[in-house]
Amino acid sequence: xxxxxxxxxxxxxxxxxxxxxxxxxxxxxxxxxxxxxxxxxxxxxxxxxxxxxxxxxxxxxxxxxxxxxxxxxxxxxxxxxxxxxxxxxxxxxxxxxxxxxxxxxxxxxxxxxxxxxxxxxxxxxxxxxxxxxxxxxxxxxxxxxxxxxxxxxxxxxxxxxxxxxxxxxxxxxxxxxxxxxxxxxxxxxxxxxxxxxxxxxxxxxxxxxxxxxxxxxxxxxxxxxxxxxxxxxxxxxxxxxxxxxxxxxxxxxxxxxxxxxxxxxxxxxxxxxxxxxxxxxxxxxxxxxxxxxxxxxxxxxxxxxxxxxxxxxxxxxxxxxxxxxxxxxxxxxxxxxxxxxxxxxxxxxxxxxxxxxxxxxxxxxxxxxxxxxxxxxxxxxxxxxxxxxxxxxxxxxxxxxxxxxxxxxxxxxxxxxxxxxxxxxxxxxxxxxxxxxxxxxxxxxxxxxxxxxxxxxxxxxxxxxxxxxxxxxxxxxxxxxxxxxxxxxxxxxxxxxxxxxxxxxxxxxxxxxxxxxxxxxxxxxxxxxxxxxxxxxxxxxxxxxxx
Ligand SMILES: CCCCCCCCCCCCC/C=C/[C@@H](O)[C@H](COP(=O)(O)O)NC(=O)CCCCCCCCCCCCCCC
Ligand SMILES: Nc1ncnc2c1ncn2[C@@H]1O[C@H](COP(=O)(O)OP(=O)(O)O)[C@@H](O)[C@H]1O
Ligand SMILES: [Ca+2]
Numbered sequence: 001x002x003x004x005x006x007x008x009x010x011x012x013x014x015x016x017x018x019x020x021x022x023x024x025x026x027x028x029x030x031x032x033x034x035x036x037x038x039x040x041x042x043x044x045x046x047x048x049x050x051x052x053x054x055x056x057x058x059x060x061x062x063x064x065x066x067x068x069x070x071x072x073x074x075x076x077x078x079x080x081x082x083x084x085x086x087x088x089x090x091x092x093x094x095x096x097x098x099x100x101x102x103x104x105x106x107x108x109x110x111x112x113x114x115x116x117x118x119x120x121x122x123x124x125x126x127x128x129x130x131x132x133x134x135x136x137x138x139x140x141x142x143x144x145x146x147x148x149x150x151x152x153x154x155x156x157x158x159x160x161x162x163x164x165x166x167x168x169x170x171x172x173x174x175x176x177x178x179x180x181x182x183x184x185x186x187x188x189x190x191x192x193x194x195x196x197x198x199x200x201x202x203x204x205x206x207x208x209x210x211x212x213x214x215x216x217x218x219x220x221x222x223x224x225x226x227x228x229x230x231x232x233x234x235x236x237x238x239x240x241x242x243x244x245x246x247x248x249x250x251x252x253x254x255x256x257x258x259x260x261x262x263x264x265x266x267x268x269x270x271x272x273x274x275x276x277x278x279x280x281x282x283x284x285x286x287x288x289x290x291x292x293x294x295x296x297x298x299x300x301x302x303x304x305x306x307x308x309x310x311x312x313x314x315x316x317x318x319x320x321x322x323x324x325x326x327x328x329x330x331x332x333x334x335x336x337x338x339x340x341x342x343x344x345x346x347x348x349x350x351x352x353x354x355x356x357x358x359x360x361x362x363x364x365x366x367x368x369x370x371x372x373x374x375x376x377x378x379x380x381x382x383x384x385x386x387x388x389x390x391x392x393x394x395x396x397x398x399x400x401x402x403x404x405x406x407x408x409x410x411x412x413x414x415x416x417x418x419x420x421x422x423x424x425x426x427x428x429x430x431x432x433x434x435x436x437x438x439x440x441x442x443x444x445x446x447x448x449x450x451x452x453x454x455x456x457x458x459x460x461x462x463x464x465x466x467x468x469x470x471x472x473x474x475x476x477x478x479x480x481x482x483x484x485x486x487x488x489x490x491x492x493x494x495x496x497x498x499x500x501x502x503x504x505x506x507x508x509x510x511x512x513x514x515x516x517x518x519x520x521x522x523x524x525x526x527x528x529x530x531x532x533x534x535x536x537x538x539x540x541x542x543x544x545x546x547x
Contacts, residue, residue: 141198163266242533248315256537257538278403338428
């Protein structure tokens, strides 16, 4: 073994029945077979097949267990009879990337002749791992036993806990006993200083609990009043990991590209970090909720409200309620006002999807932007709080605000395929009253490659803030003709007033899978308020580790 000052170590070891040269560079572990060559008189030649694993994707290194060791020895004895020469062994567990963003924990065991060398390999690899300070050591885990198909506990015990154990992560596990148990525990009881992160085993609703518990706790600890819509919220230092065990699991899917518990566990182990925007929702200056994925009024609000009655159906309740809501074909009158985002964050209809290391999300509103904003504030007359806002009156089948793509297995590209996880904006999608067939075509486009925004009755804006006010019987605003899209299907102003009875019905807001109890809301995006143990969706790469 060579061991220079840069800690490159290199040994000839045995892997299965093959003799391999194993090298640990400062950030990469590599091994390749050394073949006996009958053609060469001088002995060995190197195989082309070199395997590499980045140290940051090593889960752990362990002295190989006795029985595994014994098996390996008997195996090697039969084939090559080198067991006497290689009686010691260590196993490296690492992330193996397979298809479709799916990660698995793979093991490679190396046998060596010398106990000291074996121990030195373990020690040096562990030293390299200890430099990776972004890895969590202590986690607080909340399991919703009733989420999705009620498999949360089993998923955690069978798929996740073994990975955490292997990585030496210590956990405190709480299986929730009631709705809001996790939220309340985080708000008041949990000793956050004891942990590097919080793990949520459940669906988007369970994530919402964790989000509210954590964000509220941090604001309380820092004396920030969440009821102030313009309050600058304090970001959370603890990251959140999501083990998908719910019905939609769109937050997990949209941040790692798959809903797979082992993949999630591995993103937590390697200490990934993905910042994420959070929308704060207020009603008349009173804080209601936070949202990270979908805030939907009309169609998605109605689907959710109806689906709660059929929770026993599990994830299928959304299909049933979706079908019923589609047949009801309701529309709702209201006024939407919004503050458009700057051009440098792109547009919902550009094809710049948010991917791992996204450039647009790295352009966090900098001091320059904040300065611009501040000077803008100053220029503003005191009573002109609507400066820069656009106002749209209309009858809508759906009003959706997607702060991220909302990709999920039902719609792999999501409600807004180009929405960004951490750009400080949300994509406001307005689906106006249209025929059933038109709305069906729009829905269908969420499942194929066609552009769901390319319809006369759909418009989409990238915004930093928005407000919604439903129409009341005694308050139906006169529609501003200039705000209406040019379509023969839209009613003229006079008929709008005549037919207001059919547009003063109210829906409810679906806020990440929870119903809001108010319909008039003010929404403001808080840029990168939280971080997840995730890295965004990676561009598709070769299936196996580099060769
Ligand atoms: C014709 C097929 C149309 C399929 C359209 C699929 C669009 C799906 C977009 C899904 C966006 C999901 C956004 C995430 C919401 C979640 O926060 C939230 C909570 O999740 P949790 O239960 O895990 O806690 N989930 C939801 O609100 C569920 C929304 C699911 C909507 C499903 C809608 C299905 C529509 C079916 C229409 C059928 C028309 C048939 C006509 C013959
Ligand atoms: N122990 C519990 N009993 C009942 N409800 C719970 C419990 N723990 C969490 N919940 C609630 O269950 C709801 C749904 O949870 P979630 O994990 O998102 O599953 P799903 O995706 O199936 O909706 C959430 O509103 C959450 O607050
Ligand atoms: Ca966003």
